Amino acid sequence: MRYLPLTADDRRSMLSAIGAKSIDDLFVDVPLSARRDGVVDLPKVMGELEVERELSALAARNKPAGSVPFFCGAGAYRHHVPATVDHVIQRSEFLTSYTPYQPEIAQGTLQVLFEFQTQVARLTGMEVANASMYDGSTAAAEAVLMASRVTRRTRAVLSPGLHPHYVHSIETLAHATSIQTERLRPAVDAEADVIEAIDANTACVVVQTPNVFGTATDVTRIAEAVHAAGALLIVVTTEVMSLGLLKSPGEMGADIVAAEGQSIGNALNFGGPYVGLFAAREKLTRQMPGRLCGETVDAEGRRGFVLTLSTREQHIRRDKATSNICTNSGLCALAFNIHMSLLGEKGLRKVAAVNHAQARKTRDALAAVPGVEVLTPRFFNEIAVRLPRPAEQVVQVLADHNIIAGVPFSRLDPEAGMDDVLLVAATEIVTDHDIKLLAMALSKVLSA
Numbered sequence: 001m002r003y004l005p006l007t008a009d010d011r012r013s014m015l016s017a018i019g020a021k022s023i024d025d026l027f028v029d030v031p032l033s034a035r036r037d038g039v040v041d042l043p044k045v046m047g048e049l050e051v052e053r054e055l056s057a058l059a060a061r062n063k064p065a066g067s068v069p070f071f072c073g074a075g076a077y078r079h080h081v082p083a084t085v086d087h088v089i090q091r092s093e094f095l096t097s098y099t100p101y102q103p104e105i106a107q108g109t110l111q112v113l114f115e116f117q118t119q120v121a122r123l124t125g126m127e128v129a130n131a132s133m134y135d136g137s138t139a140a141a142e143a144v145l146m147a148s149r150v151t152r153r154t155r156a157v158l159s160p161g162l163h164p165h166y167v168h169s170i171e172t173l174a175h176a177t178s179i180q181t182e183r184l185r186p187a188v189d190a191e192a193d194v195i196e197a198i199d200a201n202t203a204c205v206v207v208q209t210p211n212v213f214g215t216a217t218d219v220t221r222i223a224e225a226v227h228a229a230g231a232l233l234i235v236v237t238t239e240v241m242s243l244g245l246l247k248s249p250g251e252m253g254a255d256i257v258a259a260e261g262q263s264i265g266n267a268l269n270f271g272g273p274y275v276g277l278f279a280a281r282e283k284l285t286r287q288m289p290g291r292l293c294g295e296t297v298d299a300e301g302r303r304g305f306v307l308t309l310s311t312r313e314q315h316i317r318r319d320k321a322t323s324n325i326c327t328n329s330g331l332c333a334l335a336f337n338i339h340m341s342l343l344g345e346k347g348l349r350k351v352a353a354v355n356h357a358q359a360r361k362t363r364d365a366l367a368a369v370p371g372v373e374v375l376t377p378r379f380f381n382e383i384a385v386r387l388p389r390p391a392e393q394v395v396q397v398l399a400d401h402n403i404i405a406g407v408p409f410s411r412l413d414p415e416a417g418m419d420d421v422l423l424v425a426a427t428e429i430v431t432d433h434d435i436k437l438l439a440m441a442l443s444k445v446l447s448a
Contacts, residue, residue, distance in 0.1 A: 063404065065268055069434035071362070073382045073425025074212065074407040075136070075163050075238040076271070077263045079351075080429060085265050085338045089331055109330065110305035113293040116337045123243045124257040125250025126279035130290040132333040133276030133325055136260025137169035140206060140236050142278065142289040142323055143258045144170050147204035147232040148179050149287050149322070155180045155201045159194045160187035161211025163238055164413040170206065179203070186409075186416045188213040188375045188384055195225045202229055204256075208236040209246075212412065213375065214382035214423065216246055223253025232256060239263055240277065241427075242380040244352030256280045265339030266332050275332035285309065289323030354428040355381040358435070362426040365439040371446045375421070382425040384409070388446060391422040397445050403438055 006014075011023075020026060027035070046054070065078050072078070089095065093108065113131040120129035133139045144156045156179055158167055167183055174181045184193055194205060205226045210216045219235060226233040235249035237259040249257045259277040266274060280288055286309070294308030343351065359381040367374045371388040387394055391408035398405040406424040409416065426435070 063399065063402070065404070068402045068404055069430070069437050070404045071406045071424045071426060071430065071434075071438060072404055073214075073239070073427075074412060074423045075165065075260065076268055076274075077239055077241065077381075077425060077427055078268050078429050079241060079263050079427050081265060081267050081335075081339060082342055084342060085335050088338050089335050094331065094334055107305055110293050110307070112334050112337055113291075113330070114295060114305050115341075116333045117293060119337065119340045120261075120277050120279055123240065123248070124237075124254075124259065124277070124279040125248030126254070126257055127250075127282040128285050128288070128292070129277070129279035130288050131293050132261075132329050132336075133278050133290055134327065134329060135262075135272060135274040135276045136236065136238055136258060137163070137166045137276075138325075139258035139260075139276035139278045140166045140234065141169045141173040142325065143234045143256045144174060144179060144181075144204055144206065145177060146256060146280075146284070146287050146289060146322065147234060148177070150284060151203045151231060153201055153203035153231070154178060155182065155199075155203055157181075157194065157197045157202055157205045158183040159205065159207040159211070160184040160190040161213055161215060161217075162206055162208045162236060163212040164416075166206075166208070166236060166238075186212075186413060186418065189215050189217070189377055191217060191219075191222060194222055198225055198229045198231065200229060202226075202231040204232045204234050206234045206236060208238065209249075210237070210239060210242055210380045210382060212238070212423070213384040213409075213421075214379040214425075215376050215384075216242070216378045216380050218247060218252060219249075219254070220252045227253070234258060239380060239382065241348075241352055241355060244348035245356055246380060250279075255284065261332070261336045264343075265335035265337070273329060273332055275329040275336055287322060290325045351428055352380075355426070358426040358428065358430050359383065361432065362424060362430070362435050362438070365435050366424065366442070369439055369443045369446065372442070381427055382423060385422050385424060387420050387422055390419045392419070394442070394445055395422065398438075398441055401441055403441050405438060405442065 070078055117129040117131060121127065148154055156174060158170065158181055171181050182197060184190065184197060194207060198205060205222065207219050207222055209219055223233045232255040233253060234256045235254040240259050240261050241263040257279040260274055261277045262274040278290065291307055292309035294306055296304050296306050298304045359379060363374055363383050366372050366385055373386040374383060375386055376383040392410055395405050395408055406422045409421040409423055410419045
């Protein structure tokens with residue numbers, strides 16, 4: 001086949017060079033339960049028109065977030081994205097440009113990333129930010145690796161409120177680099193447990209605020225305990241819109257901030273692509289993963305931009321690189337940049353306030369439903385509630401009635417023993433009528 005140019009001899013030579021007996025040896029780390037036995041159940045031949053019809057029919061089975069009352073959050077949030085954002089990022093010079101391997105030629109791309117860094121640093125209250133990463137979870141994993149390099153310790157404490165998907169990302173990289181992770185049992189609010197888990201071998205403590213249950217926490221006391229032990233504090237934020245209303249991680253003593261920037265400029269897209277935010281104290285700059293864009297002047301004194309720091313494996317550092325991050329999610333970072341520029345500080349604070357207001361109305365409405373217990377004590381735009389029956393069953397019934405009620409915590413962490421916990425998010429998109437419909441439908445379902 002012309003698309004598979006290797007001969008049988010080529011394959012045998014390659015396998016011999018790496019010490020493998022067969023192709024199957026390359027997949028020994030993949031559990032048998034995750035392997036497909038046989039071919040995919042799809043038609044082998046189909047015309048373009050038929051494929052379009054088939055895929056359209058499959059897509060029609062979904063309920064788009066904008067078509068029904070929608071209360072999902074848990075790390076990905078539906079916000080209003082101005083039409084200007086999409087209009088600008090669809091321009092060919094933005095849509096087709098990518099990683100600037102000859103950076104000084106791509107002045108427009110570098111300026112976008114420079115302004116993006118400035119916005120992220122201002123949002124997080126940190127001194128320096130890099131030119132974006134894949135997403136929040138891998139940014140958190142990179143932060144743990146960075147903390148281990150800085151402290152020369154190999155133990156990371158993961159807080160009870162850290163998003164399970166972020167936990168898994170951290171554990172995957174940590175395992176490959178001999179970093180020991182201690183994940184505390186999931187809890188809605190467990191500041192004391194985090195402090196108690198810190199010892200002299202701790203490289204870093206990873207805390208999330210607002211956490212996966214929506215609890216907003218001032219982590220200043222945790223920061224003091226972490227620093228007293230000679231460790232670093234990593235603050236994770238999955239809802240970056242919250243930084244328009246809450247105290248910034250930098251103000252609370254964070255050393256490294258890893259966040260998901262999807263809420264600003266990037267719509268829900270079945271899980272991505274999204275954009276990771278990464279910021280740190282200036283003294284840690286040279287240990288940051290990814291790249292750093294800087295401002296300078298050219299020979300004629302005109303403003304210009306350069307890659308000030310780029311210790312990536314594709315560049316000069318090779319195997320000594322601080323990270324294997326191979327992209328900066330440039331288009332998603334640009335969307336973030338444009339939306340932030342349109343909002344400005346006052347606009348961001350206003351949108352954040354509306355989020356909180358709608359979340360309070362949602363909390364009050366759900367608290368009035370018989371059998372519902374609100375668990376989250378302090379929140380931004382998301383709360384956790386306990387239901388008198390498994391949350392997944394309730395969500396399915398409500399979905400059948402065209403209400404997407406939220407995310408069952410069991411979907412994020414099946415082993416936590418919290419099958420009755422439901423995560424409910426309310427952004428500026430949610431209307432008072434949506435909240436009323438949710439409360440009425442939930443009351444009816446629980447009383448049936």
